[in-house]
Amino acid sequence: MRVAIFTGSSDGADQRWHEAATQVTRYLVRQGAGIVYGGASVGLMGAVADIAIEEGAEIVGVIPRSLFSEExxxxxxxxxxxxxxxxxxxxxxxxxxxxFVALPGGIGTLEEIFEVWTWQHLGLHDKPVAFYDIHGYWTPLLRALDGMVDAGFLSLKVRGSLVVADTPQALWAGLGQAER
Structure with a gap:
């Protein structure tokens, strides 16, 4: 299994995000997962890559040439x-x-995870899509999604298709349960 990780090209303002990224990556690769990610050596993306390499896992980076100087x-x-x-x-x-898993990140992380979630909803793939909600990072966004359900703009079925986990073990189990 290969897990695409979407996360930030910066470290964020709290060391907890770096620790969470390394912890979940280490757990995933020790379960036998390969990693696909944005290809950068900086920020949380770099932390994900460094841990996968340290653990001897397959790690595939995909990076636009236009981002070479930033990422x-x-x-x-x-x-x-x-x-x-x-x-x-x-x-x-x-x-x-x-x-697909979203770790803490910014607007790029959101754009990437929402696109693959939309593709899932449209039937373009049937792969699990997850938010790793460590230290409640994604909780405000998840509440907003629940508000969209309440307002009638998002079906409960589509909202329920998201895997949400706050431990590496729960994430791995959720990805396995979400497979079709």
Whole structure:
């Protein structure tokens, strides 16, 4: 199984995010998962890659050439795929992954996880989509999604298709339960 991890190219304002990213990555690869991610050597993306490499796991990075100066491609990956655009990055990541997980991140992380969730809803894939809600990072967003259900703009079925977990073990179990 390959898990696509969407996360930030910065470390965030709290060391807990770095610790959470390394902890969940270590757990996933020790379960036998390969990692597909954004290809950067900086921020939480770099932390994910470093742990996967340290653990001897397969790690595939996908990075648009236009981001080389900001995200600085990681040089120690199993495979680094250079693409021309963010659209191509997401398509390659989706093709290479069997599941998708959002760790703490910003607008890019949101855009990536929402796109693959939308693709799932539209029937373009049947792979699990998850939010790793460590230290309640995603809780405000998840409440907003619940508000969308209450307002009639998001079905309970689509909302329920998201895996939400706050421990590596619960995430792994949720990804397995979400497989079809």
């Amino acid at each position: 600085v491609p990681h040089t120690g990956l199993t495979e680094l795929i250079e693409v021309d655009s963010m659209h191509e990055r997401k398509a390659v990541m989706a093709q290479r992954a069997d599941a």
